[in-house]
Amino acid sequence: MRFSVSAAALGLLIPSMVGAFAPSRPLKISTVPQLQLNTMSMNMAATSQVPFLNQASMAKSSTESTALKMSDAAVESKDKMTFFEIYTKLMGTATTLFPLWTVLFTGIALKSPSSFAWFNTNYFTAALAILMLSMGITLSPADFVKVSARPNSVLMQFSLCYAMMPLLAFGLGKVFALEPSLLAGLVLVGCINGGQASNLCTYIAKGNVALSVLMTTATTIGAIFMTPLLCKAILGTVVPVDAKGIAMSTIQVVLAPIVVGMTTKKYFPKFVEKILPLAPLVGVVSTCLLVASAVAQVADPILSAGWGLQIPIIMLHLLGGLIGYGLPKLTGFGEVTCRTMAIETSMKSSAFGFLLAKLHFGDYAARVPSAVSVVWMALTGAILAVVWRNIPVTPPKKFDRSLLEKYPPFDAKKFFNKLIGKKEE
Numbered sequence: 001m002r003f004s005v006s007a008a009a010l011g012l013l014i015p016s017m018v019g020a021f022a023p024s025r026p027l028k029i030s031t032v033p034q035l036q037l038n039t040m041s042m043n044m045a046a047t048s049q050v051p052f053l054n055q056a057s058m059a060k061s062s063t064e065s066t067a068l069k070m071s072d073a074a075v076e077s078k079d080k081m082t083f084f085e086i087y088t089k090l091m092g093t094a095t096t097l098f099p100l101w102t103v104l105f106t107g108i109a110l111k112s113p114s115s116f117a118w119f120n121t122n123y124f125t126a127a128l129a130i131l132m133l134s135m136g137i138t139l140s141p142a143d144f145v146k147v148s149a150r151p152n153s154v155l156m157q158f159s160l161c162y163a164m165m166p167l168l169a170f171g172l173g174k175v176f177a178l179e180p181s182l183l184a185g186l187v188l189v190g191c192i193n194g195g196q197a198s199n200l201c202t203y204i205a206k207g208n209v210a211l212s213v214l215m216t217t218a219t220t221i222g223a224i225f226m227t228p229l230l231c232k233a234i235l236g237t238v239v240p241v242d243a244k245g246i247a248m249s250t251i252q253v254v255l256a257p258i259v260v261g262m263t264t265k266k267y268f269p270k271f272v273e274k275i276l277p278l279a280p281l282v283g284v285v286s287t288c289l290l291v292a293s294a295v296a297q298v299a300d301p302i303l304s305a306g307w308g309l310q311i312p313i314i315m316l317h318l319l320g321g322l323i324g325y326g327l328p329k330l331t332g333f334g335e336v337t338c339r340t341m342a343i344e345t346s347m348k349s350s351a352f353g354f355l356l357a358k359l360h361f362g363d364y365a366a367r368v369p370s371a372v373s374v375v376w377m378a379l380t381g382a383i384l385a386v387v388w389r390n391i392p393v394t395p396p397k398k399f400d401r402s403l404l405e406k407y408p409p410f411d412a413k414k415f416f417n418k419l420i421g422k423k424e425e
Contacts, residue, residue: 136261
């Protein structure tokens with residue numbers, strides 16, 4: 001019994017010892033549970049990673065949504081203009097409508113002249129001074145230093161004002177067969193100096209305001225001797241001009257406000273920066289009041305003049321502007337200078353011409369061309385200014401030119417080729 005138990009024990013022990021020392025090989029019975037165990041563990045690992053993946057994706061989407069919100073906020077902040085930007089934009093739009101305001105004020109003055117009866121000589125002078133002050137804050141002494149280095153542009157415009165424009169006025173009067181008194185009034189418009197409103201239109205047109213101011217000053221002082229001389233030469237009529245009065249008016253109305261404006265800009269730059277967008281609009285309002293006041297004083301003669309007088313006066317200012325742009329362009333001046341000279345040539349001081357005709361021409365009809373000119377001069381200048389305002393200007397790489405470039409010898413062949421548009425070889 002004892003033996004049989006021992007034999008049985010050995011029978012169980014020997015196979016297990018053999019299995020223990022035998023080479024290890026995978027058994028089918030043990031492989032299946034192992035594969036199942038591995039699959040289960042992988043599933044458990046994958047299941048355990050899902051919350052982390054969800055958290056990562058949620059964090060990513062949250063970051064993206066935050067970034068989107070921030071970009072939307074940035075776009076909204078860009079879309080939301082500041083008060084100063086809105087103010088600047090409104091002033092620019094109001095200035096761009098300058099021709100419309102000119103027509104509107106002229107229409108009111110023609111229909112109801114009494115509406116501007118309050119605008120007497122004192123207000124007239126004050127409005128001119130305010131106009132020049134609004135231009136003065138846009139300038140600095142350095143602008144005049146640059147301009148003084150190029151006197152040829154001032155001399156060119158002076159010749160356009162006192163040579164080309166009087167001859168053009170006389171020619172148009174003859175072509176349209178104006179009666180002698182109207183012809184005398186039209187020639188007088190051609191013989192007077194440039195108007196102060198040209199400085200405003202130059203600013204709107206992105207021209208050279210400092211150059212425009214110098215040209216206006218030069219032609220205004222030049223009127224002391226040029227206007228009487230031309231009227232005597234062309235019309236045979238002596239038109240006395242108060243030299244002292246013109247000189248004093250130029251100082252009070254043109255030069256003094258400009259100096260005050262430049263001084264304010266130098267010592268109160270932050271204040272000027274805030275009011276600068278308002279400057280052109282102030283000039284527009286002043287000009288419209290000046291035009292309306294002059295028109296209101298002679299509303300009936302303007303209405304009775306008819307197109308026989310209106311057309312030659314329109315052509316005087318329009319052709320004067322085109323020639324004042326084209327001739328400097330052909331002779332080598334830059335775009336900014338050409339715009340400045342065109343506006344300065346086109347816009348005459350018609351109110352001054354009206355005053356001279358009233359004082360020194362015996363026939364009442366001689367005043368009418370100056371009165372009509374007030375309207376078309378302002379309207380022509382305003383249209384040129386607004387058109388050029390919307391045409392960008394490429395600034396020159398070098399402001400000044402060498403002496404030889406400033407005053408080149410006249411080459412007839414080169415000038416003729418430019419005139420007919422032929423390219424140089």
